[in-house]
Amino acid sequence: MAFSVDVEIELVAGFLPPGGAVELRGDLFGWGPGKTMTASATNINIYETTQPVTVSVGDKINYKFWHGDNSWENDNLTDNTQNNRYYIITQTDYDAASATIEKIFNNGSLETVINQPANITFTCNTKDRSITNAPTNTVFDNVVMAGANLPLKWPDGGWTNVGDTAKVIFMYDDGTNGDAVSGDKIFTKVLTFPKYSSLTIDYKYGANFGLSTNGGSNDNEAGVSANHYLKLAKTTESATVADTFGISWTKDLTKVEKLGNTLPSTYLLEQNYPNPFNPETSIRFSIPQESFVTVKVFNTLGEEVATLLNEVKTAGTYNVSFNAKNLTSGIYFYTIKANDFSSTKKMILLR
CATH class of the missing domain: 2.60.40.10 (Immunoglobulins)
Known part of the structure; x- marks a missing residue:
């Protein structure tokens, strides 16, 4: 199997020094130190390596790229079904006795x-x-x-x-x-x-x-x-x-959107919509002046399950999206605090 990874963004950002160590890691190496990759002779941004493997059609190869200072790639880079990158051996790969995998570190651009x-x-x-x-x-x-x-x-x-x-x-x-x-x-x-x-x-x-x-x-x-x-x-x-x-x-x-340029006259927390919801809903609030705004979600035990916003916002009306895909069905409460204003409302997650 031939692996290559483009590390241009890492080099430009200074996260990886020129000539720094880049490795292929994964199942093939027990997720410890892996196979050292070398810079391409034609493109210093590309690191390459080959690795012999014994596989069958349909086998999954789990892997990630790593570079010096113990920097791993992020999760969900192949898809959101698992954290690691993976490649599934095809019949074409098997017949050719080779496979080529070309990626960009962290899928960066x-x-x-x-x-x-x-x-x-x-x-x-x-x-x-x-x-x-x-x-x-x-x-x-x-x-x-x-x-x-x-x-x-x-x-x-x-x-x-x-x-x-x-x-x-x-x-x-x-x-x-x-x-x-x-x-x-x-x-x-x-x-x-x-x-x-x-x-x-x-x-x-x-x-x-x-x-x-x-x-x-x-x-x-x-x-x-x-x-x-x-x-x-x-x-x-x-x-x-x-x-x-x-x-x-x-x-x-990125899920906090300012709605128009109209300046509200009072603080307001509106009922989420839709409600009941599954799994995503929107919460709208208004603040008449610049405020440090906190919007949190709690379960019926009073345990915090999400913080949707916790920063300074200028006067205006905002919409916050909330995705509860990791929560179970039931009643939840969302609350806002902005300067001396606070308000809480109930919402229902219905699977």
């Missing part, structure tokens, strides 16, 4: 990256949350972030203590480094994603990294690949993301 650096404030709420495999009520002594997009990095398999401390980013709950309130169990970290970063930020939290209270593993927020995903717009310069430890969710900053 100028349409799939941000046009400027983006400062994102990540908050992770640990109130009443549990660490996987740790005893109930274990105290969160630290929270770390890991991910696929620089400055985030993925630790090596197993998230071991040795050598991985430099690959994770520690968050704060001491009122410094962007943290709003010391000791409120909401950990905070401000990260700057450089120009040409992917529009999809793939990340995950871990608790009590390197401590005996980590439940037996530093990768202890949720199951393997149960990650968080943040969808940026090309023009995103700053935003705040409110996560809850152990609840994986895709947050899409």
Whole structure:
């Protein structure tokens, strides 16, 4: 099998230095260090390698490309049915005893990256949350972030203590480094994603990294690949993301639309439409002046299941799209807070 990957965006962005290491990783190598790829003799943006395999028609080859500084590709690059890239051996491949796979790292183009650096404030709420495999009520002594997009990095398999401390980013709950309130169990970290970063930020939290209270593993927020995903717009310069430890969710900053230029006279939260809904609905709100706006969704237990908006918005009327494809049928509540205004309404997800 012949593999090639175009890393032009990674080179232009400075994520990969000229001549830097690029590897093919995947099932063929146990998802550890893989096959080193070399720059093409005719195009320095293309890295290539070949790998002998023993396969049958219909076999699936799962793989991803990786480059130095432990930067993996994002998930769902072949389709949204699984995280890894894959290739299925065809009869034509089998008859020819060869297959050629040509890809672009992260499927990148100028349409799939941000046009400027983006400062994102990540908050992770640990109130009443549990660490996987740790005893109930274990105290969160630290929270770390890991991910696929620089400055985030993925630790090596197993998230071991040795050598991985430099690959994770520690968050704060001491009122410094962007943290709003010391000791409120909401950990905070401000990260700057450089120009040409992917529009999809793939990340995950871990608790009590390197401590005996980590439940037996530093990768202890949720199951393997149960990650968080943040969808940026090309023009995103700053935003705040409110996560809850152990609840994986895709947050899409492109799903907030300003409607016209009319200035409302009062704050207003409208009933979602359609309602009941399955799985997507729209929530409209109005603010008469520039406000820091938070729109969240909760289940009937009062647990936060989604943060749809958490940033400053200018005066106007907005529409927020909410997709509940990962939630079960039932009653949910959505709430808005903007300056001194707050309002809550009920909606029904009906499968």
